[in-house]
Amino acid sequence: MDQARSTIFKIINGEPHSYTRFNLTQNMEGDNSQVEMKLASAVDEEGGENGVGDHLNHSTSRQPYVAQKLGRSPKNLCFLAAATLLIFIIGYLIGYLVHRKKDLSPISPDFDPVEKTFPIIHETGAATPMNWDRVKNLLANKISPSKLESVFREFSSSSHQAGSTGDEVLRTMVVDKFTEYGMKTWTDDHYVKVQIAPAAGSNRIVFKGQTSLPKGFLSYSANGTVTSTVVYAHYGRQNDLMSLAKKLNMSGKVVLVRAGLITFAEKVYNAAKMNASGVLIYADPSDLSMEENTELYGHVHMGSGDPYTPGFPSFNHSQFPPVQSSGLPKILAQTITPGMATKIMRQLGGQSAPAEWGCFNKLGDESDDITLVVNNVLTEKKINNIFGVIQGLVDADRYVVIGAQRDAWGPGFAASTVGTGILLELARSISEMVEYDGFKPRRSIVFASWSAGEYGSVGTTEWLEAHLTTLNMKAFTFINLDSVVSGYGRFKVAASPLLHSLIESTLKEVNSPNKGRTLFSEFGQDNWENNVLEPLKMDNAAYPFLAFSGIPSISFRFMPRNKEYPFFGTMLDTPERLSMATSGQLNQLAVLAAKxxxxxxLKLVHDHLLQMDLLKYNDIIRSHVYQINVKVRNIKRMQPQLFSKALTVQWLISAAGAYSRAMEKLSRDIEHSDTDNIEKCRLLNDRIMAVERNFLSPYVSPRDSPYRHILLGSDSYTLAAVSQHLDHLQTNHPDADADLFRYQFGLATWTIQGCANALAGHIWSLGNEI
Incomplete structure (x- = not known):
């Protein structure tokens, strides 16, 4: 056609005497463009006396060049019309012959007729997703005991403490695996401060002339020397210490407690509140079956992350003035072996332990002097978090994170190797599903290998602190794989209430080791929530995701029927001992955990809408509000001088009601939504993702109070703390303060109302009920 146009121009005007100007105007109705062509004649070029073309002089007397040359007589016009028609026919024939010649030419081997004939269609994710049953079957067929056993064997290591050479070797291996699976891979580096064990003999205990030199230690203990009386305090729980305080003065004492039930950090924190000067922790043979010379390792930071950069990431300590977490203990803490503990307890005098402790130990008296020396070494280590991503096709910037701790005090087979192996097998399996089997995830999956988990989820928390403003807007769930298999007999899950429905449906679809039964029928009969669910604790890597970043999180584990796995935090956490603890079913249980x-x-990245139990928090809020209301009414009746008449729980009740209505509206919007409308699904998913994040109190600093979740956090602004403060007011507890309570009460009320407002809709649609 270009040749035809050229022929027409030459016949009518001869060779053009000037340029041809093309004016491209965007076609707003499609992707094509219109072309407006203007020809400037020789007369235009000559222009006026100033050398400017007449087309710029706005002269109306000038006729078009062709009309001037040919005139306007009927004869000439007929001739012109006939000539134009003839030229058009000739041009059409020329164009037809040219294109036919191309069509008949030999086809090149590289020629793709589909690609040349039709426009390339880019995947938008709008197509119907793969059938869910097929997705489940694909995953089930990818994961096998033999493949997991191979990965466990490859990643087993006798020494891989955070920041060590062994940790670095595993880091490189994880990067290679992610790269092999075709994932985009990156590294997140941090420089963190941790305490490591001192030279042999530096930490010691002297009791009645006998010196013991433990090799185990507790990172983040205070350093120094204490000489005092030792007393026995059972597990070191708050009620244990309150019972002990009724029998003797604990101020300045060194407290001997057994491991278990609560974390090492909680034991030391509770003892410090009672003005104790030190804590000794041992593994009691009646709880944990292990040899009498078994050393324990752990940390006592009442928090997570690097305690010397609270609330901000550990990229460079020199950029900030010296600061430390309020969760660092100010008293000494040290682990001792069961043998050392037995020698001490056999010589204790004083009163008998309370009957509810179920033991025959003496509590100790003033003659039971002990000297405790702790000289841990504070050092800086470089740690690496490793990430790989499978990108979604619709909402690639929305992602679920699956993570596992990579480091350990010793072999750490149950603590880290099993979780790392499952992480890598899931990465391989899902990558293959996308690459070869046609699975198209709507959202992305990020696989994370953390370091410094043994020091209190340091790698996890530092990453969250570094990307807080991004993650709580884009990450919608975290799945923790730490310590997922330590035995068989119980299955426990700790998670955000938003994930309870997803947990229930998954339990019903994943088969148990017993043929013909699901995990639900195996562990969740009668009342699955009571049988399976447990609280999410601060020492769990999922906790900072939930309470610090407002991201719904889950952690789960297969564990022994009666007792805890005894070898966490020891040098005995080996493949052989874990195999014994699982009765030889380790690989089969690992397959279940992976599934x-x-x-x-996969459910979270497959469905159009995120599967979240939106109404679950309504029940939790109402329960707290009911308890607070009852306690306030009792105090106003029994101790009216504490509160003025102006204080009313109606504020809190109204806020809870507003939240309930907002959640019900969101649920209705989801129920009546069009799942084929990508944009509307994205907007609804963003509202769902905001639910957990809105429970982070906006009235406190993440640095001073990192776990700001008012329902699942751990500070004075939570609803649980408000309720407990009312208990203190009723009993005249030393910490009771009526004015402080009103402040806490007000902040909690407005946080809930803020959640309701954020969920309800546009700012101009909100009421003003409070």
Whole structure:
């Protein structure tokens, strides 16, 4: 056609005497463009006396060049019309012959007729997703005991403490695996301060002339020397210490407690509140079956992350003035072996332990002097978090994170190797599903290998602190794989209430080791929530995701029927001992754990809308509000001088009601939504993701109070703390303060109302009920 146009121009005007100007105007109705062509004649070029073309002089007397040359007589016009028609026919024939010649030419081997004939269609994710049953079956067929056993064997290591050479070797291996699976991979580096064990003999205990030199230690203990009386305090729980305080004065004492039930950090924190000067922790043979010379390792930071950069990431300590977490203890803490503890307890005098402790130990008296020396070494280590991502096709910037701790005090087979192996097998399996089997995830999956988990989820928390403003807007779930298999007999899950429905459906779809039964029928009969669910604790890597970043999180584990796995935090956490603890079913249980985690992750990236139990928090809020209301009414009746008449729980009740209505509206919007409308699904998913994040109190600093979640956090602004403060007011507890309570009460009320407002809709649609 270009040749035809050229022929027409030459016949009518001869060779053009000037340029041809093309004016391209965007076609707003489509992707094509219109072309407006203007020809400037020789007369235009000559222009006026100033050399400017007449087309710029706005002269109306000038006729078009062709009309001037040919005139306007009927004869000439007829001739012109006939000539134009003839030229058009000739041009059409020329164009037809040219294109036919191209069509008949030999086809090049590289020629793709589909690609040349039709426009390339880019995947938008709008197509119907793969059938869910097929997705489940694909995952089930990818994961096998033999493949997991191979990965466990490859990643087993006798020494891989955070920041060590062994940790670095595993880091490189994880990067290579992620790269092999075709994932985009990156590294997140941090320089963190940790305490390591001192030279042999530096930490010691002297009791009645006998010196013991433990090799185990507790990172983040205070350093120094204490000489005092030792007393026995059972597990070191708050009620244990309150019972002990009724029998003797604990101020300045060194407290001997057994491991278990609560974390090492909680034991030391509770003892410090009672003005104790030190804590000794041992593994009691009646709880944990281990040899009498078994050393314990752990940390006592009442928090997570680097305690010397609270609330901000550990990229460079020199950029900030010296600061430390309020969760660092100010008293000494040290672990001792069961043998050392037995020698001490056999010589204790004084009163008998309370009957509810179920033991025959003496509590100790003034003659039971002990000297405790702790000289841990504070050092800076470089740690690496490793990430790989499978990108979604619709909402690639929305992602579920699956993570596992990579480091350990010793072999750490149950603590880290099993979780790392499952993480890598899930990465391989899902990558293959996308690459070869046609699975198209709507959202992305990020796989994370953390370091410094043994020091209190340091790698996890530092990453969250570094990307807080991004993650709580884009990450919608975290699945933790730490310590997922330590035995068989119980299955426990700790999670955000928003994930309870997803947990229940997954339990019903994943088969148990007993043929013909699901995990739900195996562990969740009668009342699955009571049988399976447990609180999410601060020492769990999922906790900072939930309470610090407002991201719904889950952690789960297969564990022994009666007792805890005894070898966490020891040098005895080996493949052989874990195999014994699982009765030889380690690989089969690892497959179940991989299917459980993978099933939830795939469900979250497969469905159009995120599967969240939106109404679950209504029940939790109402329960807290009811308890607070009852306690306030009792105090106003029994101790009216504490509160003025102006204080009313109606504020809190109204806020809870507003939240309930907002959640019900969101649920209705989801129920009546069009799942084929990508944009509306994205908007609804963003509202769902905001639910957990809105429970982070906006009235406190993440640096001073990192776990700001008012329902699942751990500070004075939570609803649980408000309720407990009322208990203190009723009993005249030393910490009771009526004015402080009103402040806490007001902040909690407005946080809930803020959640309701954020969920309700546009700012101009909100009421003003409070």
């Amino acid at each position: 459980f985690a993978g099933h939830m992750a």
